[in-house]
Amino acid sequence: MRALMGGVFWLPLLLLLLGAARFAGGEPFRLTDEEQLLIDLTNQERAKEELRPLKAHPLLMQAAREHAANMARQQKMDHVLDGKEPRDRVRQVGYRFRYLGENVASGYRTLEGVVRGWMGSEGHRANILRSEFTEIGVGVVRDSQGKPYYTQVLATPMQR
Numbered sequence: 001m002r003a004l005m006g007g008v009f010w011l012p013l014l015l016l017l018l019g020a021a022r023f024a025g026g027e028p029f030r031l032t033d034e035e036q037l038l039i040d041l042t043n044q045e046r047a048k049e050e051l052r053p054l055k056a057h058p059l060l061m062q063a064a065r066e067h068a069a070n071m072a073r074q075q076k077m078d079h080v081l082d083g084k085e086p087r088d089r090v091r092q093v094g095y096r097f098r099y100l101g102e103n104v105a106s107g108y109r110t111l112e113g114v115v116r117g118w119m120g121s122e123g124h125r126a127n128i129l130r131s132e133f134t135e136i137g138v139g140v141v142r143d144s145q146g147k148p149y150y151t152q153v154l155a156t157p158m159q160r
Contacts, residue, residue: 029058034111034140041115042128042136042152049129054154059095060137064151066093067104068139071149077106090153099156101127106149111140114150132156 031039035056043053067089070081079086079102086102103124108114118124127133133154142148 029061031056031061032140035061035138038111038114038138038140038150038152039136041111042138045115045119045128051129051131052134054133054136057095057135057137057155057157059093060090060135060153060155061139062093062137063089063095064137064153065139065141067102067153068141068149068151071104071106071151072141072143072147075143075147077104077149079104086153090155095155096158097155098158099130099132101130101133101154103127103152103154104150107147108150109148118152127152127154130154 039054039056046053063086067081067086071077074081084092087097087100090097090100103118105114105117108117115128118128133156135155135157137151137153137155139151140148
């Protein structure tokens with residue numbers, strides 16, 4: 001069963017990496033190695049609870065990357081910046097959701113540390129393990145001093 005689930009997860013991801021999905025402006029959608037690892041670590045935690053893996057979605061990636069960049073620019077970790085909450089940012093990129101969650105962090109030296117920190121926090125853990133979530137976007141951006149800021153957006157799309 002695990003091999004089957006892995007195949008189901010990797011095929012859509014492969015299509016995304018090959019540019020089947022595109023950002024606004026026609027840019028091919030690609031994950032960085034850090035982004036891929038953060039998604040993999042998140043899905044490892046979900047697998048421990050026998051939950052389906054989350055699939056990277058280009059619009060959620062855009063929202064997460066932009067928020068991580070904004071936190072780094074302002075050197076402030078928060079769910080609300082410039083008067084915008086997670087739902088505002090996700091709607092702004094054009095993603096229509098049924099369920100939505102967001103985890104943010106800063107200062108962790110490793111992605112494993114970020115995920116351990118989230119899993120050690122009741123609210124963040126609940127987001128990662130929420131069975132309704134099917135898609136994910138992540139962002140990892142460093143400020144001018146090299147301090148990393150992390151955003152993870154988890155969602156379930158509206159029926160398409």
